[in-house]
Amino acid sequence: MKLEIADSVFQSYAFFSAILVLKMLVMSLLTARQRFAKKIFANPEDVKHDKKAKVDYTDVDVERVRRAHQNDLENILPFFVIGLLYCFTHPDPTTANLLFKVVAGGRILHTLVYAVFPVPQPARFLAFVAGLAPTVYMAVKVLMFFA
Numbered sequence: 803m804k805l806e807i808a809d810s811v812f813q814s815y816a817f818f819s820a821i822l823v824l825k826m827l828v829m830s831l832l833t834a835r836q837r838f839a840k841k842i843f844a845n846p847e848d849v850k851h852d853k854k855a856k857v858d859y860t861d862v863d864v865e866r867v868r869r870a871h872q873n874d875l876e877n878i879l880p881f882f883v884i885g886l887l888y889c890f891t892h893p894d895p896t897t898a899n900l901l902f903k904v905v906a907g908g909r910i911l912h913t914l915v916y917a918v919f920p921v922p923q924p925a926r927f928l929a930f931v932a933g934l935a936p937t938v939y940m941a942v943k944v945l946m947f948f949a
């Protein structure tokens with residue numbers, strides 16, 4: 803077995819991984835936005851200089867963004883691993899590009915409908931599946947290739 807990656811496949815993986823890294827980093831900013839808007843913080847030292855600020859772990863808006871961030875960790879980190887391994891399976895470059903694109907698109911949509919402008923279900927579920935299904939497909943391909 804020869805371990806090699808086609809340039810175009812790796813280029814696509816690198817591109818969409820970087821997009822997803824940036825997207826995940828934005829989650830911290832979205833959380834901070836909610837915290838400052840509602841003056842809800844996580845630690846006593848954060849509220850020391852503002853009498854209106856309080857420590858609270860139950861605010862619905864802050865917790866919503868935090869859950870969206872957590873959901874990213876549950877789905878995007880597996881993609882980083884399996885997407886890279888998938889690059890080694892000699893995939894068709896067009897297929898690989900499409901898979902990476904759908905994962906990135908699905909995860910961006912998931913954030914939008916969950917944490918930016920909440921949309922009724924099944925919007926979030928469909929965005930979640932758009933990220934999950936290609937990741938599962940790639941995992942199966944990796945299993946078959948390296949079995």
Ligand SMILES: N[C@@H](CCC(=O)N[C@@H](CS)C(=O)NCC(=O)O)C(=O)O
Binds near residue numbers: 870872876926927
């Ligand atoms: N950890 C997730 C596992 C299932 C999941 O990821 N569901 C998707 C589609 S409904 C989701 O967006 N869950 C919301 C969340 O993780 O907060 C949960 O508790 O819901």
